[in-house]
């Protein structure tokens with residue numbers, strides 16, 4: 219299998235560099251080509267399309283995205299170019315060459331108003347530019363005529379890159395007291411697991427195009443995830459984590475996991491939906507329940 223990995227420097231992209239080579243020949247592209255086989259600039263969608271058509275891989279895995287949720291509000295053109303126009307160009311190229319396009323999306327396509335975990339067929343209602351741009355990317359891929367698998371995930375963390383756990387470790391080391399959001403619920407999902415699940419899904423094959431939720435099992439308040447650091451020697455003499463409301467931070471974008479709407483039905487559900495195509499996913503899912511509290515931080519320190 220010949221795989222083209224786009225976005226090889228991101229949280230998920232770096233983990234995919236580890237898991238995809240087991241499938242065959244992997245060509246890794248990053249924004250400027252540094253530390254990779256080539257450059258693939260999502261700010262130039264037509265060139266991206268030409269690149270994919272020239273390489274004609276069997277599978278294109280798109281881990282690149284404009285992920286600066288707050289900044290997207292003041293840079294909508296940039297967010298839509300990378301998250302919608304570029305995936306549309308990828309879908310056009312894959313439709314021409316017959317490649318499978320595996321793409322990642324987000325819980326931000328929803329508004330967080332659900333009292334139950336979101337299902338794949340729940341109506342999208344993005345609240346901000348980032349979510350709207352990711353939803354537009356999904357729609358463009360579905361309309362583009364290529365075979366595709368869209369995997370929506372949430373609350374991604376890794377030992378590298380920018381994520382909430384690393385931010386909390388840093389803040390805990392710097393501050394005496396932390397105020398942490400207590401009214402958001404989500405399923406912290408390791409980038410490493412997303413990469414393993416991706417390789418597993420590709421190995422088993424994706425006979426029909428579709429959209430699936432892929433998050434760690436369970437879900438929890440951000441405050442509990444963050445409280446994992448409390449008193450566990452992360453470098454702070456922290457007085458502890460005080461609960462706060464997301465609105466206290468005057469974020470312009472309500473987190474879609476707010477209002478008790480845990481995104482995704484978890485690994486087990488993803489595994490059920492993929493069965494019988496990916497029977498091993500259920501077993502793997504069981505080993506990768508969403509880690510909250512000390513578990514998540516311990517895992518991060520071990521990584």
Ligand SMILES: NC(=O)c1ccc[n+]([C@@H]2O[C@H](COP(=O)([O-])OP(=O)(O)OC[C@H]3O[C@@H](n4cnc5c(N)ncnc54)[C@H](OP(=O)(O)O)[C@@H]3O)[C@@H](O)[C@H]2O)c1
Nearest residue numbers: 227228229230249260261282283285322324371372373374
């Ligand atoms: N992070 C989360 O919590 C989260 C939650 C739900 C869904 N997702 C989705 O999961 C996927 C992977 O996310 P992630 O956490 O791995 O994101 P990430 O760490 O922010 O990585 C995104 C990658 O995209 C690249 N990129 C951005 N603009 C580009 C451009 N114009 N041209 C080429 N490359 C560009 C970045 O390159 P540079 O390294 O050069 O900046 C970076 O390597 C994305 O589709 C994201 O929307 C993420």
